[in-house]
Amino acid sequence: MLLRRVRRTAGWIIALLAAALALLPAGAAMAADATDAAVTALLAQARAEAAQGCGRPGAAPTDRLVAILCAGRIVVGVKGDYPVFGVGPTDAPTGFEPDIARAIAARLGVTATFQHVTAANRIAALGEGTVDLVIATLGHTSQRDGQVRFIRPHYFQSRTVLVGPQPLPVGSWNGLAGAAVCVTVGNNTNAALAGHGARLLLFDAPPELVDALLLGTCSLAAHDDSFFASALADPAFARRFAVKFGFAPLPWGMAVQRRGAEHLAALLDLLSLQFHREGVFLDLAARNGAPLAFLRDQQAVWRTPGCIRSDGGPAASCLAAPVDSALPPTPFAARVEAAERWLKASLGLRVDLPMLKTAPAWALFLDGLVNSLVMVSGGLAATFGLTLAFAAALTARSRALRLPVRLLTLLGQSSPIVLLMFLGYVAASAVVTYSVQVAMLVAVLTIGLYNASYAGPAVAEASRALQIQDAPKVPLQLAVRHAGTQVLAFLVNAAKCSSIASLIGVPELLDSLTDIASFSNERVTTFTVLLLFYSAVVGVVVWAGEALRRRLEAPEAAA
Amino acid sequence: MSAIPAGFIPAFLAGLLLNMSIAGAALLLGLACGGPLALLRLGGGAPGRLAGMLTGLLRVAPTFVVMFFLLNLLPPVARLGPWSVPLHGAVAVVLSLVVYAAAYVSDTALEALRHWRAGAHDLSLLFLPALARAFFVLVMASSAGAAIGVTEAVTVTLRQAQALGSVGDRLLLFGAVILCFTCLLQGAFLGVDRLRRHLVARRPRPAPGGASQQTYGPLSARCPAPPGPSEPVS
Numbered sequence: 169m170l171l172r173r174v175r176r177t178a179g180w181i182i183a184l185l186a187a188a189l190a191l192l193p194a195g196a197a198m199a200a201d202a203t204d205a206a207v208t209a210l211l212a213q214a215r216a217e218a219a220q221g222c223g224r225p226g227a228a229p230t231d232r233l234v235a236i237l238c239a240g241r242i243v244v245g246v247k248g249d250y251p252v253f254g255v256g257p258t259d260a261p262t263g264f265e266p267d268i269a270r271a272i273a274a275r276l277g278v279t280a281t282f283q284h285v286t287a288a289n290r291i292a293a294l295g296e297g298t299v300d301l302v303i304a305t306l307g308h309t310s311q312r313d314g315q316v317r318f319i320r321p322h323y324f325q326s327r328t329v330l331v332g333p334q335p336l337p338v339g340s341w342n343g344l345a346g347a348a349v350c351v352t353v354g355n356n357t358n359a360a361l362a363g364h365g366a367r368l369l370l371f372d373a374p375p376e377l378v379d380a381l382l383l384g385t386c387s388l389a390a391h392d393d394s395f396f397a398s399a400l401a402d403p404a405f406a407r408r409f410a411v412k413f414g415f416a417p418l419p420w421g422m423a424v425q426r427r428g429a430e431h432l433a434a435l436l437d438l439l440s441l442q443f444h445r446e447g448v449f450l451d452l453a454a455r456n457g458a459p460l461a462f463l464r465d466q467q468a469v470w471r472t473p474g475c476i477r478s479d480g481g482p483a484a485s486c487l488a489a490p491v492d493s494a495l496p497p498t499p500f501a502a503r504v505e506a507a508e509r510w511l512k513a514s515l516g517l518r519v520d521l522p523m524l525k526t527a528p529a530w531a532l533f534l535d536g537l538v539n540s541l542v543m544v545s546g547g548l549a550a551t552f553g554l555t556l557a558f559a560a561a562l563t564a565r566s567r568a569l570r571l572p573v574r575l576l577t578l579l580g581q582s583s584p585i586v587l588l589m590f591l592g593y594v595a596a597s598a599v600v601t602y603s604v605q606v607a608m609l610v611a612v613l614t615i616g617l618y619n620a621s622y623a624g625p626a627v628a629e630a631s632r633a634l635q636i637q638d639a640p641k642v643p644l645q646l647a648v649r650h651a652g653t654q655v656l657a658f659l660v661n662a663a664k665c666s667s668i669a670s671l672i673g674v675p676e677l678l679d680s681l682t683d684i685a686s687f688s689n690e691r692v693t694t695f696t697v698l699l700l701f702y703s704a705v706v707g708v709v710v711w712a713g714e715a716l717r718r719r720l721e722a723p724e725a726a727a
Numbered sequence: 728m729s730a731i732p733a734g735f736i737p738a739f740l741a742g743l744l745l746n747m748s749i750a751g752a753a754l755l756l757g758l759a760c761g762g763p764l765a766l767l768r769l770g771g772g773a774p775g776r777l778a779g780m781l782t783g784l785l786r787v788a789p790t791f792v793v794m795f796f797l798l799n800l801l802p803p804v805a806r807l808g809p810w811s812v813p814l815h816g817a818v819a820v821v822l823s824l825v826v827y828a829a830a831y832v833s834d835t836a837l838e839a840l841r842h843w844r845a846g847a848h849d850l851s852l853l854f855l856p857a858l859a860r861a862f863f864v865l866v867m868a869s870s871a872g873a874a875i876g877v878t879e880a881v882t883v884t885l886r887q888a889q890a891l892g893s894v895g896d897r898l899l900l901f902g903a904v905i906l907c908f909t910c911l912l913q914g915a916f917l918g919v920d921r922l923r924r925h926l927v928a929r930r931p932r933p934a935p936g937g938a939s940q941q942t943y944g945p946l947s948a949r950c951p952a953p954p955g956p957s958e959p960v961s
Contacts, residue, residue, distance in 0.1 A: 335890065348876070369876060370799065384886050385816075385876025582909035584870035587881050590888070591901040598894040664789040671874050678795060691799040699796045702789040710787055 203445070206480030207438045211276070214431060232300055232429035240278050244269040245285035245299035249375060251398030252458050253305055258282045264456040265303040268323060268422070271448055272301070275439055287354065291315050294425050300432070305394065307418040308490040309356070317429065318421035319436040320487050321470060323449055325462040326392035328357040329414040331400075336387060338412045345602055346593070346673035350377050350386035354689030356493040357416045359528060361390055362683035365673055370686055381409060388412065397459055419488040434481075441482050444470040495526035495687075522688035523697070529684045536680025537701070539604075543611060543666040543676050544705055550616025551623065551662040555655060558624025560644060563631045573624075580621025585668060589614045593672040604675060611669035618665070619658040626654035649720050656713040663709040667702060677701055735887050739904070742880035743911075745817070749872065749879070750865035752821045754858065757828020764829065765836035769844070778833070785830035791871050794823035798875055820872040824865055831861050849926060856923040863915040867908070880904070 214233045222238035236242045246265050247254035254263040261282050273280035285293050290304045294316055307326070308318045330349070332338060338347070345365030351358050353370050362368055369386050371377060377389040378399050393414060399405050422440070424433050443449045450463045469475055475486035498504075504524045511517040523533035561573035580588070592610040600606050631647035648655060670679035677698055685694045767778035798819040805812045812818075839854035870881040884904045888897045 333890075350876075372803065380876060383876065383878060384882070385878075387889065578913065579905055579909055582867075582912040583905045584867050584881050584908065586870045586873050587884065587901060587905060587908070590885060591898070591905070594888070594894060594897050594901065598898075660787070664787075664791070667789060667791050668871070668874075678792060682795070685799070695796045695799045699789075699792055702792045703784075703787065706787045706789055 202478065202480035203438055203441055203476060204480070207275070207435065207442065210431060210435045210438070214435075231431040232425065233432035233435060236276065236278055236300055236432065241281050242269070242273050242276060242278050242301060243281050243283060243299045244273075245283050245290055245293050245302040245304050247286070247304045248284040249373065250305055250395065252456055253394060254303075258284055262456075264324070264453055264458045265305070267452040267456065268443075268449070269301070269303055271443065271452065272436065272439060276435075287352075291423075294423060297425070300424065300429075301436070302423045305392070306420060306423055307356075308421040308488075309418075309493045310490045311492075311494050312423075313490060315426070316423040317426045317433045318423050318490070319433060319440050320421060321437075321440050321444055321466060321482055322419035322421045322488055323440060323443070324394065324420040324453075324458070325417055325488065326394045326420060327414040327417045328355075328390055329393045329396060330388045330390050330412040331381065331396050331409050332388040332412050333381075333408060334410050336412070338388065340413060344388075346607075347388055348386040350380040350389040351686055352377065352391060353686060353691065355391070356491075356687060357390065358683070358686035359495075360416065362532075362686060367670065367673060367679070368682055368686045370682065370691070378405075392418075393459065397457065401457060416491075418491050437481060441470055441476070441480075495528050498525060498527055498530045501525040518692075520690045520693050521697075522690045522694065523681065523684050526688075529688060532675075532680040532684055533677075535675055536677035539608070539675050539680075540666065540677040540701070540705070543608065543615075543669050543674065544663050544709070546608070546612035547615040547619075547662040547666045548659055548709070550612045551619040551659055552655075554616045554620030555623040555627060555658070556644060556648070558620050559627035559631065559647065562625060562628035563642075563644075563647075576617075577621040577625050580617050583618075585614065585618045585665060586671060588618055589668060589672055602673070604673070607672050607674045608669065611666075611672060611674050615662050615665045615669075619662045623651070623655045623658040626658075627651045630654075652717045652720065656717055659713055660706060660709055663706050664702075735883070738883045738887075739880055739907075742878060742883040745877070745879045746866045746869045749817060749821050749824065749869040749877075750862055753824035753828050753865050753869070754832075754862050756821070756825040757832045757861075758858075760825060760829035761832025762836055764833040765840060768833065768837050769840045782830050782833040785826050785833070788826045788830075790823050790827050790868065791874070793826050794819050794871055794875065797822050816872060816875045816877040819875065820869055820877055823871070824868055827868070828861065828865060832858075835861075852926050853923060856919045856926065859922065860916065860919045863912055863919070867912065 210233075214231070214237055217230070217234045218237040221234065244266070246261055246263070246269065248258070248261065249255065250263070252263060254261055254265045256262045256266075259282075266280075266282060269280045269282070283293065283299050285299070285302060285304050287305075290302050290306060291312070293299045294302055302316070303323075305326075306312070306316075306318075308320075308322060312318070330338065330344075337343065341364045344361065347366055348369055349361055349366040350369045350371055351361065352374055353372065358368060366388075369380070371380065374391050374395045377391055377395075380386050381389050382405075393411070396411065400409070400411070422436060424436065444463070444466045447467060450460060450467060453460055453463050469486050470482070472486070475483045477483050501524070504521055508519050508521065511519045523529045558573055558577055561569050562577075564570055583591075589611060592614045593607065596606055596610045627644070627647050630651035631642045631644070634642045634647060634650060667676060667678045669676055670682075673679075681694050681698045685691045688694070761782075764778045764782055767774045768782070769775070798816060801814045801819060801822075803814060805814050835854055835857045839851040839857075842848070842851035842853075869879055872879045873881040873885060876882065881904075884900065888900050891897050891900060
């Protein structure tokens, strides 16, 4: 057994060395031949091993490549819902990526069979061994390098683009503050959008973004240009929407298992290089309507002799680098992860706390907590202050004071608070430049105005009722005490309202946790934390309000 | 304002119809959940206390946050045997408003049941105008759907405002829509108050005791009734 393994390994080494040595002094044309020779040598060695080992009991293939040749088929994970790149049923998928898979299968002399994978399970599918190869819009990041073996040179490069209605005047990051942007969860570039003040609306799958744009759910949608390519190819869609700007280029790579597929990976590296050089990728992309700019650049690169090593492989200096999307961890990330594992093992609870594990998420979370508490406090103060002011004005002798306040409270009572919030935002942005502080001030005043529009008249009515019964002049304090239930109800309502401030770009907890969920791909724990926080805050306001009311009513009850 | 296309008003009215549909659905589900809670509370004992606690929790739940919570946690499609129901944004709005509606129904139905039990049948009928009032409050509150892209009246307005060039035009549009909502809501509340007065006028004698429960938002009877109940959007 050991002897057989040594022989196999030696065979592989000799095949690779033979390919390299034969072409050591090669020039430009020879470099290309070196790649072809290396492919031939690798395949020959694998076929030889397959011929010896296929079907023999106890002779498991040493590499995935041999297993593929033994089976006579390569199982490829592709997308089924990504126009241009991979659509259709698994028995006959179409698109750039299934076509690449077929071209690879043809070079191997096997048939390609397909399985659908999604963004969520494509890496797991490789790990579980249900597919040999994934060609499924997989962006190459340095973090994923630890999970799968990427095939390089890359076969495509996307960038994130913002697509919006034609007339919408957004051409750069400057226009994003407060704009509703539809994104898919788990996309690394969401952090950049959130960082520029965009209000993110989360969706599970890219096709939902097009629907959201058509329905007007959001002002803009952000995703790979590769995805929007098919939508923008539709004249009706292109008449209404356009790419506003793009950012964050990301190379896409085919991927295989990290272990047990070394020879398959080496062969696919060489085939990828060949496909660039020979224009196979370009032809397949053009046939499917995929963007060609990156592939044209790559063809030029891989036709350059200096980019091909003497053994026929791609020179590292010519390869596109993976994107580093790692977020720095918090100092306590390890302990949080340990706690998560303990909860799962001990209580069976699946808890994921992304807001505690990376530094940007932690910063967002803390800011959100502080801003939420500021908003609640501000909303309570504004509600109480405006309640007193409205009550004083409504009980004033001067009709000139009573009438405008009566009108104001009537409008306040009759307007949806969401509309009032945007009205305040538009009015404020006409006179001052947008900033978080301005948005918070607008939100606090709107919440105060809205709730005081109910509580103020209630206090005024209490004052009038007491005036008839008891004395000609009723102190405001007494009227507030008698309208205590109403005032407390609207103070509680003000606390409940504070999260609406996120609509105009106030980075309170709802806004922060939505941003965190957008790039962490975790929503259950995140939004549960949000609900618990706001319920606790409202609970505290209720408790404090009741305690204060009892204290105020105590002297009256005693009398 | 001349820049507003002719399609705005039909779209706005369609949006308003959606607001009313959401409110109607939330109120019906609120009745289904709040009614049994009120009956349990009337019965007293441990189940009554539990129902009271549950009502208290529903009362303080921040509706806007609940909406986002549901939006992010609901599956895209709910399957009940052979049937499947797509759970889009409007469903999240309805369910979040049910939280408020159930608490409101639990409080007002309990009051009505107590009146009924005390023989003041006419006063227990005040439950009907209270429900009508809640419906219009829910219509206003359903505008929270604008935050998640539900195409209700405020969303239509915001979309239109975005297409308008000048701040002045946007403010005029908002003003016009607020005026529309004011007419709708004040007219509705006027009708509800008339119904309430009509029912109270039939009352042969003053009601026995009966201060209403502490409600955070809807009607409360400890002091002169406010011009309208608070919105549960929060």
